[in-house]
Amino acid sequence: MEEVLEDLIRSYREPYLQKDILGISDLSSSSIKIFEHVFLYAKFYKITIHSNVLPGFQNKICQVLKNLVLQDLTTKSGLLKKINPEIFSSYIAYAIFGLIVEWVNGNFSYTPAYMSEQLIGILSYTTFIT
Template identity: 45%
Template sequence: MEVFELNKLTTSAIKVFDHVKRFAVFYSLTVQTTTLAGFQHRFCSIFKELALNDFYKDFPNPKINTELSAGYQAYAIFGLIIEWINGGFKYSSSYMTEQLLEIIKYNQSGSVYNPRIDSK
């Protein structure tokens, strides 16, 4: 059985941003129009399904609900795509892929935040 390790994932393995860039007009229209309201949900459903089928077969943490985690990942990726579209595709697809990879790796690192709380 082939094992998928996120920490060994490379930018060449992630093609979603190349696809979005190649079909930029289509994605821009579907994200920015109100007539295709179900598109965003369908898009995220496909990402969620892919995650459940490919990445969560033997999920190592039984405390995490795999359905919720896959949904979180799907909507997070779609959120990056929306930001990219709304920003006029100002970054290259390879830059977006690199950013996604860095975000994934950072979120896996178990980093601890020290939120800045202003006292008033």
Template identity: 40%
Template sequence: MSLDRRISKSKRALHDALLLLAEDQPLDKLSVTQIVQQAELNRGTFYKHYDSKEQLLTELIDHVLIELADAFRSPYADLHPFSLKDLTPGHIKIFDHVYEHARFYSAVLNSKVIPGVQERIIDTLKHLAKDVVPSGQMAQTDIVPHLFISYYAHALFGLIKEWVRSDFCYSSSYMSRQLIQILRQQPVGEAPQP
């Protein structure tokens, strides 16, 4: 096994151990010893990569948020130009991402163990939404763009939260279909076109 793969495997084990332990106790109560024992690694391996458990957590969060951004952008990369009517459940990858990182999202949403992360997720979604909200269409309405972006980010995060809290009772493809149906609904108060 190459050195890079060994490093990646060790870091993944430490990330997983931190999340597993965080299900039962706050980060400030966890010790590096508990983390390395759960990961079945030694303290030397931990300190080769991290100065503290907080640095481990920061790396984990940053890694998940980068993957969240990639999953969010996925439909827009495949559709040029982007049109909601062309969007299919197969284009939407955000729910696959959330399911792949189920332990992370469960730890973040089901407890106060990892403070501040929900806000970082919403801020990431707001930043990403700026690239996809049709500004030309907004200019034709009285909707303030940053308010719509905030609404969009919170609504998407709310959908993710509900799914995680339901213990992923629906498949990610079902959630993608639901999101498309929600996005295609007429805005409140707008009459359907004949």
């Protein structure tokens, strides 16, 4: 489990490792690695989502994602002046995990690249909602 979580962290951080500020326009499907990570560990994620073999591990994954957002993204940006960082990080973590759950439930019917494109589209769309 620790190996999976360590790889999850590496995969999540990949798009912004070499950047001070990451904009949506900087993202490409090839730069987003989290879905490649999930696909690599597909059996593990299926077990985690579809059974009670690893109780509480879904929450652990969400907590890891939330901590990544808190540590890496909210501290690098002065943009979160009006948004509570705890609420923001929870939103991002559960949104990403929700995409993972839907993908697993669909038996990985899409490629990791497609899922990455969808994430970019979702992020782009939400920035234009007024």
